[in-house]
Amino acid sequence: MNNKRQTLWNHLLATPYVLWMAAFIVIPLFFILYYGLTDADGRLTLSGLAQITNPVNQKALWLSLELSLVSTVICLLLAYPLAMILRSLQMNSTSFIVLIFILPMWMNFLLRTLAWQTLLDKTGVLNTFLTGVGLPPQNLINTPAAIILGMVYNFLPFMVLPIYNVLIKIDRNVENAARDLGANGFQTFLKIILPLSLPGVISGITMVFVPALTTFVISDILGGAKILLIGNVIEQEFQILNWHSGSGLSLVLMVFILISMFVMSKYDKEAEGTAIW
Amino acid sequence: MVKKGVQAAKYFYIALIFIFLYAPIVTLVVLSFNASKSRAVWGGFSFRWYAALFQNSEIISALSNTLVIAFTSALVATLIGTMACVAMNRMKKLPRTLMMGVSNIPMLNADIVTGISLMLLFIALHFSLGFVSVLLAHITFNIPYVVLSVMPKLKQTNRSTYEAALDLGATNLYAFRKVILPDIFPGVLSGFLLAFTMSLDDFVITHFTKGPGVDTLSTKIYSEVRKGIKPEMYALSTLLFLSVLILLVIVNRRSDKTAKQ
Numbered sequence: 001m002n003n004k005r006q007t008l009w010n011h012l013l014a015t016p017y018v019l020w021m022a023a024f025i026v027i028p029l030f031f032i033l034y035y036g037l038t039d040a041d042g043r044l045t046l047s048g049l050a051q052i053t054n055p056v057n058q059k060a061l062w063l064s065l066e067l068s069l070v071s072t073v074i075c076l077l078l079a080y081p082l083a084m085i086l087r088s089l090q091m092n093s094t095s096f097i098v099l100i101f102i103l104p105m106w107m108n109f110l111l112r113t114l115a116w117q118t119l120l121d122k123t124g125v126l127n128t129f130l131t132g133v134g135l136p137p138q139n140l141i142n143t144p145a146a147i148i149l150g151m152v153y154n155f156l157p158f159m160v161l162p163i164y165n166v167l168i169k170i171d172r173n174v175e176n177a178a179r180d181l182g183a184n185g186f187q188t189f190l191k192i193i194l195p196l197s198l199p200g201v202i203s204g205i206t207m208v209f210v211p212a213l214t215t216f217v218i219s220d221i222l223g224g225a226k227i228l229l230i231g232n233v234i235e236q237e238f239q240i241l242n243w244h245s246g247s248g249l250s251l252v253l254m255v256f257i258l259i260s261m262f263v264m265s266k267y268d269k270e271a272e273g274t275a276i277w
Numbered sequence: 278m279v280k281k282g283v284q285a286a287k288y289f290y291i292a293l294i295f296i297f298l299y300a301p302i303v304t305l306v307v308l309s310f311n312a313s314k315s316r317a318v319w320g321g322f323s324f325r326w327y328a329a330l331f332q333n334s335e336i337i338s339a340l341s342n343t344l345v346i347a348f349t350s351a352l353v354a355t356l357i358g359t360m361a362c363v364a365m366n367r368m369k370k371l372p373r374t375l376m377m378g379v380s381n382i383p384m385l386n387a388d389i390v391t392g393i394s395l396m397l398l399f400i401a402l403h404f405s406l407g408f409v410s411v412l413l414a415h416i417t418f419n420i421p422y423v424v425l426s427v428m429p430k431l432k433q434t435n436r437s438t439y440e441a442a443l444d445l446g447a448t449n450l451y452a453f454r455k456v457i458l459p460d461i462f463p464g465v466l467s468g469f470l471l472a473f474t475m476s477l478d479d480f481v482i483t484h485f486t487k488g489p490g491v492d493t494l495s496t497k498i499y500s501e502v503r504k505g506i507k508p509e510m511y512a513l514s515t516l517l518f519l520s521v522l523i524l525l526v527i528v529n530r531r532s533d534k535t536a537k538q
Binding site: 005006009010011013014016017018020021023024025026027028029032033035041078082085086088089091100102103104105106108109110111112113114115116117118119121123124125153156157202206207211213214215216217220221231234235238243246247250253254256260261264 | 362521
């Protein structure tokens with residue numbers, strides 16, 4: 001009797017969530033599938049998917065892959081030492097994480113990216129500084145490098161957090177044991193810390209790679225609308241109400257997202273690496 | 278001596294990352310006090326954009342939309358998410374994994390895909406795009422953040438105390454309120470705050486699910502990117518940022534004091 005009531009209570013609690021997620025997460029994805037695989041008359045066709053063979057779109061996809069890979073690598077190279085340092089300093093993590101991750105978000109993401117325009121402009125802050133110390137001004141804005149900088153800037157916290165969360169869970173005794181058994185600092189890192197932190201690294205990589213691959217705002221603002229990424233192409237298709245091509249291209253994009261999700265699920269069973277607080 | 282050098286290098290590295298993350302923010306704060314309308318020229322210190330801000334009805338209405346959507350969506354998401362977590366915690370492994378998996382989809386999926394899929398849904402249902410569609414979309418992407426914050430706290434709670442409460446005659450609701458909620462409350466609160474912040478900062482999903490005539494701060498800014506941002510926007514962001522900063526300092530001071538006592 002009691003158990004039966006318990007189960008009923010449980011179902012009652014879960015129902016709003018299940019209905020909501022079915023209606024607004026699962027079913028909408030089938031709409032993309034439907035539009036991507038049909039034409040305006042509702043007939044089954046591959047022409048939406050075939051949009052990707054269009055040279056302009058293909059170039060955009062390759063450029064997106066290239067830039068998002070480079071920024072993911074840079075994020076990893078910056079974030080891993082930072083996470084290690086934070087771990088070693090054993091400072092109050094919560095306040096620091098709020099400072100690095102939550103607080104900047106209260107300044108709108110578009111404005112923060114726009115601020116880089118001011119910093120990178122031909123007559124901007126950085127170039128004024130360069131000419132001030134006698135160096136030639138650099139052409140920074142509206143280049144792929146500026147887009148990479150924007151990606152690294154916006155997504156770095158998503159790399160730092162999962163790595164940090166995994167690193168602080170590593171038992172100090174495991175490390176001490178390795179040292180006692182004669183490993184030096186570098187060996188301990190290579191054989192103990194690095195393998196144990198891998199789930200955080202993997203989840204960090206997917207959390208940076210996917211948004212970088214699919215952004216259209218950063219390339220819009222820092223690329224001067226001259227550099228098209230795959231996100232820009234899809235956004236433009238929907239601007240001109242070309243839903244079938246846009247959905248077809250989104251499906252192609254989702255293949256890459258699914259690959260990274262699959263890799264992540266292999267390493268991060270409970271998805272705890274993504275936990276923030 | 279070497280140790281001291283290493284320590285200094287560590288702080289130096291942290292400082293560099295901090296400068297990188299906060300340089301644009303400082304830039305925006307400086308621009309909000311710039312008397313000149315151009316971003317490239319410094320026209321002297323001035324409060325004129327702060328005064329103009331409160332006269333700009335478009336920005337004020339975008340701000341109120343943003344705050345109402347952020348608050349409502351975070352509240353609803355916290356309710357639905359927390360309820361689901363309590364249920365999931367008592368479920369068998371398979372349904373629990375399934376439910377957690379669904380909550381991971383919007384977190385791992387690209388915003389552009391989530392936004393487009395919701396737009397296609399609303400259009401297919403002949404649901405007009407506007408304030409309500411944006412609100413529904415925000416609740417949707419906020420739920421996973423709540424689940425993510427509440428679930429770990431719930432796992433730490435002791436099941437037996439809850440069952441003991443039930444055995445002693447407490448109703449489910451009473452036992453939840455008196456036994457579980459106090460334990461998971463920090464998680465619920467941080468879930469709410471995270472959801473609020475995420476909603477506030479969202480652009481992509483709002484961009485696809487909004488209709489003409491409705492603007493949040495993000496979409497308002499985006500529409501101004503080409504023709505030039507109104508400096509009032511810098512003033513508003515500075516005010517928002519500073520108020521949160523001050524709030525955080527106060528909260529930290531308070532919790533430091535209580536910790537000492």
